[in-house]
Amino acid sequence: xxxxxxxxxxxxxxxxxxxxxxxxxxxxxxxxxxxxxxxxxxxxxxxxxxxxxxxxxxxxxxxxxxxxxxxxxxxxxxxxxxxxxxxxxxxxxxxxxxxxxxxxxxxxxxxxxxxxxxxxxxxxxxxxxxxxxxxxxxxxxxxxxxxxxxxxxxxxxxxxxxxxxxxxxxxxxxxxxxxxxxxxxxxxxxxxxxxxxxxxxxxxxxxxxxxxxxxxxxxxxxxxxxxxxxxxxxxxxxxxxxxxxxxxxxxxxxxxxxxxxxxxx
Numbered sequence: 001x002x003x004x005x006x007x008x009x010x011x012x013x014x015x016x017x018x019x020x021x022x023x024x025x026x027x028x029x030x031x032x033x034x035x036x037x038x039x040x041x042x043x044x045x046x047x048x049x050x051x052x053x054x055x056x057x058x059x060x061x062x063x064x065x066x067x068x069x070x071x072x073x074x075x076x077x078x079x080x081x082x083x084x085x086x087x088x089x090x091x092x093x094x095x096x097x098x099x100x101x102x103x104x105x106x107x108x109x110x111x112x113x114x115x116x117x118x119x120x121x122x123x124x125x126x127x128x129x130x131x132x133x134x135x136x137x138x139x140x141x142x143x144x145x146x147x148x149x150x151x152x153x154x155x156x157x158x159x160x161x162x163x164x165x166x167x168x169x170x171x172x173x174x175x176x177x178x179x180x181x182x183x184x185x186x187x188x189x190x191x192x193x194x195x196x197x198x199x200x201x202x203x204x205x206x207x208x209x210x211x212x213x214x215x216x217x218x219x220x221x222x223x224x225x226x227x228x229x230x231x232x233x234x235x236x237x238x239x240x241x242x243x244x245x246x247x248x249x250x251x252x253x254x255x256x257x258x259x260x261x262x263x264x265x
Contacts, residue, residue, distance in 0.1 A: 087102060087124040089103060102121065103130070104120050104121070128157045148167060202217070
């Protein structure tokens with residue numbers, strides 16, 4: 001691909017972004033059409049000049065064909081050339097309606113906030129369809145010590161039929177017993193853990209490539225957070241032990257003085 005085509009592609013992408021930002025949608029669509037035309041020309045030139053493309057080039061050509069053929073309202077669109085597995089996840093929030101990446105499910109203990117499961121999913125599945133795989137993952141890690149699982153309302157219509165009792169959160173208590181209702185409201189404590197995973201342990205932006213990289217990133221982020229909690233608990237016990245020793249030093253010195261005086265008498 002010649003340099004003038006590279007400059008043309010960069011200029012067209014920049015023009016499309018500026019027009020879309022300024023709500024000049026006709027100009028933005030025109031710039032998009034030009035980019036699509038240039039992409040088609042580049043693909044045809046490569047296919048004419050390269051008889052047997054390498055594996056990497058063949059994969060890039062396949063991704064380019066998908067981008068060239070996709071339309072605005074199509075499903076399973078390509079959002080990233082280097083990571084075609086990236087999905088558009090609808091958040092339903094006013095500040096951030098959509099996020100681009102892959103879905104990760106985390107399981108946290110009711111006391112202590114220890115992460116006992118972190119599993120990555122491809123294809124943007126429905127939350128209720130991920131419950132069985134997550135509980136199986138947790139059972140593999142902690143050997144069947146889970147009796148109850150409290151989940152949010154996104155897991156309604158789940159496909160799980162195992163031995164763990166699943167409690168789905170709801171807006172009003174109704175006839176739910178008060179102790180069970182307190183446990184259901186305790187489920188909201190998982191939200192700060194997710195925030196710490198994203199901001200402090202690199203779950204928000206994945207630096208690893210491919211589906212395997214997504215799975216490794218989720219597991220390593222959860223492990224890093226558990227190690228941080230272990231380190232904090234260790235330092236708490238260590239400093240508390242030092243404080244207890246410091247408190248006992250005057251008493252030990254006084255006892256030693258009394259014992260010496262009695263021996264001299």
